[in-house]
Amino acid sequence: MKVEDLILHCQSDWQAYTQHPFVEQLAAGTLPQAVYQHYLQQDFLFLKQYARAYALAIYKARTLAEMRHGLPSLQALLDSEIAHHVSYCEQWGLSEAAMEQTPEAPGTVAYTRYVLDSGCQGDATDLYVALAPCALGYAQIGRERFHSEIDLDSNPYGSWLALYGGDEFQTGVSSSRDHLETLLAEIDVDSVRGNQLKTIFATATRMEVAFWQQSIDACL
Numbered sequence: 001m002k003v004e005d006l007i008l009h010c011q012s013d014w015q016a017y018t019q020h021p022f023v024e025q026l027a028a029g030t031l032p033q034a035v036y037q038h039y040l041q042q043d044f045l046f047l048k049q050y051a052r053a054y055a056l057a058i059y060k061a062r063t064l065a066e067m068r069h070g071l072p073s074l075q076a077l078l079d080s081e082i083a084h085h086v087s088y089c090e091q092w093g094l095s096e097a098a099m100e101q102t103p104e105a106p107g108t109v110a111y112t113r114y115v116l117d118s119g120c121q122g123d124a125t126d127l128y129v130a131l132a133p134c135a136l137g138y139a140q141i142g143r144e145r146f147h148s149e150i151d152l153d154s155n156p157y158g159s160w161l162a163l164y165g166g167d168e169f170q171t172g173v174s175s176s177r178d179h180l181e182t183l184l185a186e187i188d189v190d191s192v193r194g195n196q197l198k199t200i201f202a203t204a205t206r207m208e209v210a211f212w213q214q215s216i217d218a219c220l
């Protein structure tokens with residue numbers, strides 16, 4: 001099977017994720033600041049758990065080559081994504097230490113622990129499939145929404161769009177996608193295993209929809 005089969009199998013959830021009202025408003029620069037602030041704080045906590053999940057992928061690896069594969073993602077997460085969130089939140093007077101003290105919202109707990117559980121219960125492929133909607137979806141959103149006309153002065157969320165639409169992130173995701181294609185290549189799309197992986201991917205995609213929504217709902 002292919003990565004595209006995972007996406008096609010949950011097409012309507014995939015669209016709900018990548019074209020969510022949160023994304024539309026973020027790209028237009030009209031997302032209320034309180035919603036973005038809630039999202040960034042929760043996403044900081046999300047990324048912390050994701051770092052654990054990438055570390056788990058290294059733990060679950062059977063070969064040295066597989067172990068090395070997990071490292072660049074873990075590094076990018078700790079150095080660039082978390083750093084972006086921390087420096088953005090500093091504008092509001094929120095320190096990294098204060099962000100770490102913020103309670104996790106239910107959608108943050110549900111999504112991150114689902115991913116970690118998929119990896120604990122299954123093998124490295126289960127884990128990489130659970131991790132995939134996150135990188136693939138943000139890469140698609142970045143590709144579709146970031147363009148050079150975005151003015152960082154007029155769109156307050158320009159730095160988010162630049163992070164995910166930028167070459168460094170896009171290149172990283174494309175190599176993760178190639179790696180996932182290799183893991184999936186020997187699995188038949190309609191086999192029991194293929195269906196298990198489709199379910200994991202669709203569940204993580206639904207969790208992404210709920211993650212956008214929870215910040216909107218928190219500010220109603």
Ligand SMILES: Cc1ncc(C[n+]2csc(CCO)c2C)c(N)n1
Nearest residue numbers: 043046050073076077134135138211
């Ligand atoms: C809810 C949520 N989903 C996806 C991402 C994007 N993301 C998180 S970790 C990672 C891979 C390592 O860089 C990517 C692309 C996010 N920030 N928040």
